Amino acid sequence: xxxxxxxxxxxxxxxxxxxxxxxxxxxxxxxxxxxxxxxxxxxxxxxxxxxxxxxxxxxxxxxxxxxxxxxxxxxxxxxxxxxxxxxxxxxxxxxxxxxxxxxxxxxxxxxxxxxxxxxxxxxxxxxxxxxxxxxxxxxxxxxxxxxxxxxxxxxxxxxxxxxxxxxxxxxxxxxxxxxxxx
Numbered sequence: 001x002x003x004x005x006x007x008x009x010x011x012x013x014x015x016x017x018x019x020x021x022x023x024x025x026x027x028x029x030x031x032x033x034x035x036x037x038x039x040x041x042x043x044x045x046x047x048x049x050x051x052x053x054x055x056x057x058x059x060x061x062x063x064x065x066x067x068x069x070x071x072x073x074x075x076x077x078x079x080x081x082x083x084x085x086x087x088x089x090x091x092x093x094x095x096x097x098x099x100x101x102x103x104x105x106x107x108x109x110x111x112x113x114x115x116x117x118x119x120x121x122x123x124x125x126x127x128x129x130x131x132x133x134x135x136x137x138x139x140x141x142x143x144x145x146x147x148x149x150x151x152x153x154x155x156x157x158x159x160x161x162x163x164x165x166x167x168x169x170x171x172x173x174x175x176x177x178x179x180x181x182x
Contacts, residue, residue, distance in 0.1 A: 001030060001057065002140065002168070003039075004130065008101040012044040014128070014140050014168075016057030026057025031064050041066035044098065048142025049074025049125040071098070073111060073126030073142065092126060094155070103133045110141070110152040122170065123148030130166075138166035145170055149182035 001015045017025040034040075045067050047055050055076055061067065070089045092098065092108040099106045110127035112119055125142025144152070149170075170177030 001026060003034075003042075004106065006099060006101045006104055006106075010043045010099050010101065011039065011041075012046060012098065012106065013042055013061070014046045015048055015054040015142070016045065016061050018053040019056040019060070024057035024060045027060040027064075030057070031060065034065065039065070042068070044069045044071060046071040046092075046098075046126065046128065047073065047076040048127075048140070049121055050076040051121055051143065054142060071126070074121050074124035092128075098128065105131045105134075107131060109139070110144075110148075110155070112148070112151065119148065119151075120145065122176075123151070125170070127152060136164055138168075139164055140168040141170055143170045143177070145176045146179040146182070149177065149179050153181060 001013050001017050003011060003013050005011045017030070019025050019027065042061075042065055045058070045061065047058065047070065051074075071092050072089050073092070092111050094108055094111050096108040096111075097105055098108065107129050108126060109129045112124050122143040122145045125144045125148065127139065127141040127144060129136050129140075130138040141148075141152075
């Protein structure tokens, strides 16, 4: 998982890591860090896709932290997060601005949707970008693999970027993601 905090203190966590309720990696390492930092609520949580290594800590997070909104991708569904205390699940669409503050914005760059039957769950991952003054600085794409990357590039209407400072590689940079074109 990763936590992004905007200058106005709006916070989003992307994915919640693997695990079982009460014993997730999130409960064992991330929640203590959040407590030390005084973080008792999150404005949003994004589950990029439905694999347990990205959603496994969701129940522990919901039990410990006030979460205002959940965004879901892949086979993760709004219905799944409705069972968590005090939550609302939403789908993003391509181009949706998740949050904006001054020159900073967090935008959905790619959302293939649940019904893309020709895609693997990894290639159903939601992809988001962090922009500063309309310049893309960082990209998170769940576990998007080469096939999903190709679809994203085919649909991308954004001009090529000179430099992206941060890229969360699908499968942490395994051979299945990070195609040369991407």
